[in-house]
Amino acid sequence: MEKRRTVDPSVMEMLERAREQQISTPFDRAEVTKPCPIGREGACCKHCFMGPCRLVGKTTVGICGATIDTITARNLTRAIAGGAAAHSDHGRSIAQTLLAVAEGKAPGLEIKDETKLRRVAGYLGVEVGERSKEDIARDVANVALSDFGRQEGELVNLKRAPPKRQEIWRKLGIAPRGIDREIAEAMHRTCMGCDQDYEHLLMHALTCSLTDGWGGSMLGTDISDILFGTPAPIASTSNFGVIRPDEVNIIIHGHEPTLAELIVAVVSDPEMLDYARSKGAKGINIMGMCCSGNELLLRHGVPIAGNFLQQELTIATGAIEAMVVDYQCVMQAIQAAAERTHTRIITTSPKVKITGATHIPFEEHHGMDIAKQIVRMAIDNYPNRKGVHIPDFMDRMVVGFSHEYIAYMQGGVYRQSFRPLNDAVIAGRIRGAAAIVGCNNPGTTHDEGHINLVKELIKNDVLVVSTGCAAVAYAKHGLLTPEVMEYAGPGLKEVCQAIGIPPVLHMGSCIDNSRILTVLTQMATEGGLGEDISDLPAVGIAPEWMSEKALTIGAYAVASGCYVLFGVGSPVKASAAVTEFLSKGWEAKVGGKLEFEPDWRKILEKSLAHIDAKRKALKIADYDPARFAKSESYAPADYLDYKNFDEGLYTVKAGSK
Numbered sequence: 001m002e003k004r005r006t007v008d009p010s011v012m013e014m015l016e017r018a019r020e021q022q023i024s025t026p027f028d029r030a031e032v033t034k035p036c037p038i039g040r041e042g043a044c045c046k047h048c049f050m051g052p053c054r055l056v057g058k059t060t061v062g063i064c065g066a067t068i069d070t071i072t073a074r075n076l077t078r079a080i081a082g083g084a085a086a087h088s089d090h091g092r093s094i095a096q097t098l099l100a101v102a103e104g105k106a107p108g109l110e111i112k113d114e115t116k117l118r119r120v121a122g123y124l125g126v127e128v129g130e131r132s133k134e135d136i137a138r139d140v141a142n143v144a145l146s147d148f149g150r151q152e153g154e155l156v157n158l159k160r161a162p163p164k165r166q167e168i169w170r171k172l173g174i175a176p177r178g179i180d181r182e183i184a185e186a187m188h189r190t191c192m193g194c195d196q197d198y199e200h201l202l203m204h205a206l207t208c209s210l211t212d213g214w215g216g217s218m219l220g221t222d223i224s225d226i227l228f229g230t231p232a233p234i235a236s237t238s239n240f241g242v243i244r245p246d247e248v249n250i251i252i253h254g255h256e257p258t259l260a261e262l263i264v265a266v267v268s269d270p271e272m273l274d275y276a277r278s279k280g281a282k283g284i285n286i287m288g289m290c291c292s293g294n295e296l297l298l299r300h301g302v303p304i305a306g307n308f309l310q311q312e313l314t315i316a317t318g319a320i321e322a323m324v325v326d327y328q329c330v331m332q333a334i335q336a337a338a339e340r341t342h343t344r345i346i347t348t349s350p351k352v353k354i355t356g357a358t359h360i361p362f363e364e365h366h367g368m369d370i371a372k373q374i375v376r377m378a379i380d381n382y383p384n385r386k387g388v389h390i391p392d393f394m395d396r397m398v399v400g401f402s403h404e405y406i407a408y409m410q411g412g413v414y415r416q417s418f419r420p421l422n423d424a425v426i427a428g429r430i431r432g433a434a435a436i437v438g439c440n441n442p443g444t445t446h447d448e449g450h451i452n453l454v455k456e457l458i459k460n461d462v463l464v465v466s467t468g469c470a471a472v473a474y475a476k477h478g479l480l481t482p483e484v485m486e487y488a489g490p491g492l493k494e495v496c497q498a499i500g501i502p503p504v505l506h507m508g509s510c511i512d513n514s515r516i517l518t519v520l521t522q523m524a525t526e527g528g529l530g531e532d533i534s535d536l537p538a539v540g541i542a543p544e545w546m547s548e549k550a551l552t553i554g555a556y557a558v559a560s561g562c563y564v565l566f567g568v569g570s571p572v573k574a575s576a577a578v579t580e581f582l583s584k585g586w587e588a589k590v591g592g593k594l595e596f597e598p599d600w601r602k603i604l605e606k607s608l609a610h611i612d613a614k615r616k617a618l619k620i621a622d623y624d625p626a627r628f629a630k631s632e633s634y635a636p637a638d639y640l641d642y643k644n645f646d647e648g649l650y651t652v653k654a655g656s657k
């Protein structure tokens with residue numbers, strides 16, 4: 001049977017529109033690009049120019065003698081180093097922005113969350129006392145930046161992990177020293193003629209991944225909260241229906257929130273609105289895409305137009321005046337798509353250019369001027385539209401569940417803790433927790449794995465937290481609303497009603513997976529669920545992953561003690577030894593394991609089996625939903641249409657704007 005491209009009806013509609021306009025999409029390109037089966041499974045080594053060596057058929061070692069186990073382990077380690085570099089460089093950039101703000105060199109930016117600044121100062125060992133917020137911020141930024149170049153010692157945030165976890169890292173010698181040092185060492189070890197023991201390589205891959213989760217990403221999340229505000233629940237909307245036919249539409253795409261924050265401030269400037277009206281538009285509409293979008297969504301309720309595979313399709317609506325991109329997950333093909341419409345692609349990171357696009361590199365000290373220049377450019381482009389088609393699909397959501405808010409919602413300002421959540425798990429009302437995160441991949445049906453897994457997990461009383469493009473998939477399909485608790489199992493529904501939360505919590509962007517580490521630590525140290533993250537009845541899942549960053553996130557979750565399941569396929573399939581080491585080998589050493597399983601049904605089975613096994617090991621009540629009567633009926637609001645909840649398509653009501 002031919003694979004369906006997507007389960008999102010708005011994407012189906014736009015694929016048709018893109019075809020008419022001869023705009024190429026990743027769905028089309030995936031159909032004509034046959035992935036190299038040798039490289040895909042990790043059996044190709046390109047680390048020197050004697051090869052590339054493809055280990056197939058009678059070729060069992062590379063020209064240097066490297067075995068299939070060494071080659072697959074090297075390839076995976078390099079991918080994990082790539083992901084760690086991307087996330088951590090993002091974290092560095094945010095720390096540099098904090099330094100510029102503290103020194104008064106970033107007009108338009110300020111410290112929005114002083115409480116968080118003081119808390120983070122405590123984590124980093126920065127004195128608070130009676131000092132000004134600028135003085136504290138300068139020291140916080142400098143300590144954060146020192147984590148990158150440190151040659152000896154340990155990352156500062158490692159001490160936020162459960163004590164037992166820290167002991168494991170130290171005993172195994174995988175506690176990272178400095179972020180840049182471990183990433184550089186991963187590149188060195190995987191160079192021709194270096195580390196040739198697959199287990200040794202893969203243990204360093206864990207070290208390298210920890211520089212991301214407890215290093216660059218955690219610093220990035222914390223400092224973004226200090227600068228832009230810590231997320232708390234906020235309502236918003238998603239999917240192509242958020243594009244407005246009569247306004248200047250600007251899409252913010254990528255991962256870094258700094259310039260995006262300034263653009264959001266600029267568009268409400270009356271002068272800018274008058275300028276937009278002078279060009280015939282009724283207003284200026286900012287929307288997000290991927291993780292820059294998630295950052296704006298969680299802090300400002302800025303609507304999100306779609307997830308990773310929707311970028312060219314958004315341009316194909318003909319209604320986007322500017323797509324402003326920084327870095328990561330930006331398809332080069334958006335420029336070709338833009339050339340078939342009137343859209344302007346504007347690259348804003350000094351690190352990233354796209355041939356043919358307009359490059360306006362961001363600098364903190366002229367940030368406001370740059371934001372204004374970009375918005376004006378978009379407004380000037382409004383009269384150039386050629387034809388507009390916007391699918392009438394939009395859904396509503398409640399987002400913004402930072403780890404601080406999750407603690408707050410369990411007791412308010414004075415009595416916040418993880419006691420209620422832990423007690424619900426111990427009693428069996430909540431069977432366990434799942435973090436479903438990561439990308440989309442045209443190698444699998446867009447959004448299908450995400451949606452099916454969430455639907456089944458909440459029915460089975462598993463609380464779901466999410467980030468990145470996975471969370472956007474849930475948003476588009478109406479799964480981030482409190483009303484969806486109607487479809488949760490009886491115990492989970494009771495807890496959601498009591499606390500007043502949806503059963504699926506959107507926690508942020510890809511770097512915000514570090515928030516999940518904090519939540520897991522709080523659950524592990526609250527009491528009653530063991531003493532370490534590896535004791536918890538919890539799983540991490542990336543059903544539609546594609547990025548190196550996803551592999552890094554998966555690896556640091558494993559190193560932190562989690563069972564992690566990836567969909568789509570395995571990049572180490574060529575080596576049975578490496579495949580086994582990622583599962584049983586890593587589990588024996590760090591208590592977490594990584595497995596690749598393309599079928600979402602098997603991911604579900606394995607997840608539930610793992611959660612139940614952990615419950616048994618903790619000697620807490622066996623999961624038995626019959627013990628919890630169906631809670632009081634909670635009628636879904638009429639704007640939601642879940643009639644297809646149990647079927648293949650998860651449509652939401654069109655015309656709901």
Ligand code: MSK
Pocket residue numbers: 255290291308328329437438439440467468469470509510546547549550
């Ligand atoms: S944006 S890394 S496609 S989740 Fe963070 Fe989405 Fe994956 Fe990029």
